[in-house]
Amino acid sequence: MTVEERIRSDIEARVHSGAWRPGDRIPFEHELVAAYGCSRGTVSKALTRLARAGLIERRRKAGSFVADPQVHSAVLEVPDLARMIAARGEQYRWELRGRWSAEEPGFGSALFVEGLHHAGDKPLCLESRLISLAAVPQASEEPFAQVSPGGWLLQHVPWTRARHEIRAIEATSAQAGLLDMTGAKACLLIERWTWRVDQPVTRVEQLFPGDRYDLTAEFKPGAK
Structure with a gap:
């Protein structure tokens, strides 16, 4: 597992376990750089992919936050x-x-x-x-x-x-x-x-x- 994958996996785990709730701030990029001993570019790529997937929301100058659950709409929903x-x-x-x-x-x-x-x-x-x-x-x-x-x-x-x-x-x-x-x-x-x-x-x-x-x-x- 690459460092980028580990960062994404760790953040996902915290979000889906409920340790980090919607609206919670996740660590700043420089904190993640220090924690994982990697470049800022690696952290940025990991956060970008999480944001694209709708798991987090990146706010300019404010940091990254756990996103509210998304409502999915499709020709076929995943039914209950x-x-x-x-x-x-x-x-x-x-x-x-x-x-x-x-x-x-x-x-x-x-x-x-x-x-x-x-x-x-x-x-x-x-x-x-x-x-x-x-x-x-x-x-x-x-x-x-x-x-x-x-x-x-x-x-x-x-x-x-x-x-x-x-x-x-x-x-x-x-x-x-x-x-x-x-x-x-x-x-x-x-x-x-x-x-x-x-x-x-x-x-x-x-x-x-x-x-x-x-x-x-x-x-x-x-x-x-």
Whole structure:
């Protein structure tokens, strides 16, 4: 890890642990230079990247401060399925099916969680997720027996970048059985990655029966 990466990692850790709260001043550049034994240019690069990611705010002549959490807007949001199902007037339930730790390329030490999201008396989504324990070490202590990992992450871990991939697939017999599907096995698969600055946070695959889930986005004239 370079000095610049170490500075960014240390500041991120303090912000996301709650040690530094929104509005708190982080050390001045000359203090970071002394603390890390590096050049001012290295410190400036680290702070610039954190500012671009929305984690800190740099104010001319005043220093750098922890930024307020950003509101992300996209064609597809990162959804909280529990809230989405409740908004439809249905009862939500999370069913944990498996949880284990392993090494994963690109993530290092990771926690794997599998389960089902239920809407009413039917399963709505089969989820397979991995969580980087380098980015989210506190996840190792969360059993995810009562709360889904996606809902928990949205409450505890800010993200700065996300990517979605969506495609139609045919469910396997095992998947169709878990999703209580009969007849046609057409499904919608959503794969999502989220990062905090340059560090991966989570990767998830969510499989929905094609007749129980749709994607909706609203646009305004002139929106780009």
